[in-house]
Amino acid sequence: MNVMDLLKPAAVRAISAASSKKRMMHDIADIAAGAYGLNPDRTVEALMERESLGPTGVGHGVALPHARLAGLDKVVGAFLLLEKPIDFEAVDRQPVDIVFALFAPEDAGVEHLKALALVSRTLRDPAFCDKLRANPDPAKLYTILTEVAPVKAA
Incomplete structure (x- = not known):
């Protein structure tokens, strides 16, 4: 599995301003609706339900x-680069400016976990995140994200 398997070019955006975590979730839902035909209201609801279990801010602005x-x-994704970081209740309490959302079928088992592991490992590299932050053009972001060599997910 690689990032190209998860992401369409239409699901990659740079956003100049998201005023809050909830607003950013709406932005993600709108992107997912356009790229994958997902219901935006249900998408926001599902994302917020998951966040209520514990924040998904993993640290270092991600x-x-x-x-x-x-x-x-199948598992699909949406990527956002935020020009102005927002509070995401991340584990390190740092604001977030790189957001990679994943959506899985309700009955997805191991594929969902493999996708999460792949994206987590990819975005754990500070140099890779710096490269994303330096390229706010969605086409360039998509290229950077999808040129990543496939990583074996656990």
Whole structure:
């Protein structure tokens, strides 16, 4: 599995301003609706339900919100680069500016976990995140994200 398997070019955006975590979740839902035909209201609801279990801000300015949704036949993703970082209740209490959301079918088992592990490992590299932050053009972001060599997920 690699990032290209999870992401469409239409699901990659740079956003100049998200005023809050909830607003950013709406932005993700809108992107997922356009790229994958997901219901934006249900997507926001599912993301917020997952966040209520514990924040998905993993540290170093990165968040990995994720949810299971009806109507999907495979795991898909949406990527946001925020010009102005927002509070995401991250484990290191740092604001977030890189967001990679994952959406899995309701009955997804190991594939969902493999995708989460892949994205987590990819975004754990500070040099890679710096490269993303330096390229706010969605086409360049997509290229950077999908040129990553496949990583074996646990």
